[in-house]
Amino acid sequence: TWQKKHALDAPKTRWVTGKGLELNSANKLFRLQLRPRGQFLYQLNDKLGSDDERDRSHAMMLRRARLVSSGHMWGKQTTFKMELAFAPRDLGMTDNKSGNPPVTNKDNTVSRSLLLDFYVQFKQLRDLNVRVGQYKVPYSRQRVISSGNLMMVDRAITNAEFTVDRDIGIDIRSKDLFGLNKKLRYYLGVYAGEGHSSYASNDFGMMYLGRVEVLPMGNFKDYHESDHGADSKARLSIGLGYAYVENAKGNKGIIGKRPKDGGTTDTQNLTADIMFKVAGLSFQTEYYWRKGRRQQDGKLDVNTGEPLELEKPRDGWGLMSQAGYLLPNTDFELSARYALVRGAGQSSSLADNNEVGGELSYYFASHSLKLQADLLHFWAEDFGQGDNQFRLQLQAAF
Template sequence: MMKKILIGLGIVGMFLTGSAQNKIVDKYGKGFSILGKDSTFLLKANTRIQCRYDYERIDNNSKEKLFVRDAAFVRRTRIKFGGWAYSTKVKYKIEHDLLNGVTYDAVVKYNFFKGWEIWAGQTKLPGNRERVISSQALQFVDRSLLNTVFTLDRDAGIQLRNKHEIGKMIVKEMFCVSQGEGLNDKTKRPLGHEYTGRLEFLPMGNFASKGDYVSSDLKREKKPKLAIGLTYDYNQNQDLSRKVKGNKLAETRNFINFHGDFMYKYRGLSILGEYAYADVVNGAGEYKRYDSNGDFWQVGQGINLQSGYLLKNNVEISGRYSTYIPFNNVSGFNRENQYTLGLSKYVVGHYLKVQTDITLIEEMMGSALSANDLIYRLQFEVAF
């Protein structure tokens, strides 16, 4: 049903563009925009496609267990609507996955006083920087191991956001109360919500074109730019092993998450660093990381470091190190290190690009190497 509604909205939008009283923006990558003749609404529409090929070589240190596999597939097909309604202070965003029929974002944003906004609906929580960066604007084919394990992902709720200046420094505050059950979950569960707070500091001022949330220095910052972010998240009565994306367990726990990250850019050089910590406590405040069946929550620490340099021909060479370190008394989850080398060609920024990377995965059981995998990926992205 949602797919039909969105397709219908797209058809209506294209019909409206036929009116000379509507403004159409036709710059590549910016989609199209429709401005009502009385200026009481703005509708922007964008779409994008990611086509990908993966090749994996799995090696468990035994020739008998060596095998390879590959796959060609469509990774993402998204359609997005945004703009404002009645007043430029009331903005909205809708993002839908045409491939899987899932609505990712449906949020209204109201700028009620100076730099203050209140958001209501479903969207990304203010978690680790790499997760909040759009999958269209990534430096590699896909996100890191740290994000896989520790992401806060999306949820439905209310967010309060503020942005202000202290001298030349930009400061952002974000506070969120959400359902705590993840994407499109309408289940009525035992009382318990998710509480998220994030602080960001930009001591050298704003990045060009909101570049603190865009991978790679495509704008080639003329002066050094730095963004630092800290997030604390508390999710009550969670029965999934890994935040909102794990396996269902027999009991519930309260999830504690902490994220720290930074983004640095200067003259084509970009550096992203992230640290993540996750743990669980029961109702008595004890760090009990397993349930009555002996199944464990996936908790521990993670690090992600990545950097890239953009050459004059808009080819970028990049590297990434990402690791997950489970706590010592957490069974069933091994320490994992990932080393990635990437190469990207930006034809029209992140709107038209080709990216490829190769990743070595080391999975360890205690101090012994138990697995050693190699993954090669190639991806084309087209956005309108």
């Protein structure tokens, strides 16, 4: 039983490619994997300024610095994961934009917890796994895909607008529903609806989620962008997700800014996606839709004493498509992406946005060690009146 000695006496310790350092207890009941990951980014911005002048700036940054610990305890059917983040952007460090060196209480103040994920999953039942904790809500594919396994330097504008991100909650799920050779998956969950690192009491506004995935050609790494296996067999994954957020405090649901009127929003969120891979070619497309219903909370204008005008919800839809091809007998990949965000007319506060770009990647060791360079163009209505961005990023995970 678990009360018996389980210390690491004569343990099996090894280095597992892509998973890091692995420690196993002698009785095989416990496993711990430790994996650090860093992304080192250079970014050049070329934005349209006033009087049609171009404003250029650049930055060198530690984009992400993560430490992941995962494994199992008291047997292989009870697993866990904890992910910590240490990069300034991950921690939400403040910047007073003064151009001066950091000043205490003005710059470099942490505004977010370094704890990204911490969950336990019970896998004793094939059709009814249970996950409890804080983690990425299994709503949209590109958001759940690790930032370390992306085809391009970072995610698309559609993810930034429509993601439901991380939350604290519980779900039931299965990667092999009904034992169909891992061709059918599902997720059903309920979450606090407060987002990353929430701990305060709330008004019972929760988030409810459902998602299904079908893999008609069999199981494969559909949560890794790019086709590093270069298998000649075609593989396909189709996903459909729905999330309802009640009394959301952000203008994007559980994320985004708090509306000036102080009210909340009930939001319906829908997504559908496809991942296809064959012989080094990978294609991915995702559709998003969101509709909200605003509620006033009685906040008054300080000058007139009248209730503040209710802000419009960010209703709208988005579409992202990207494709990549690993050049035969090389470690180079060429990829391209197009994404768009559209507001739902006059009843929405969501502005139109577009993204198009291409990338060249070199994989020293698949996603674990790679160098990526992309060039992107963003615009609202006029393609020629947009912004440009160049990014060069090295990722090392070991």
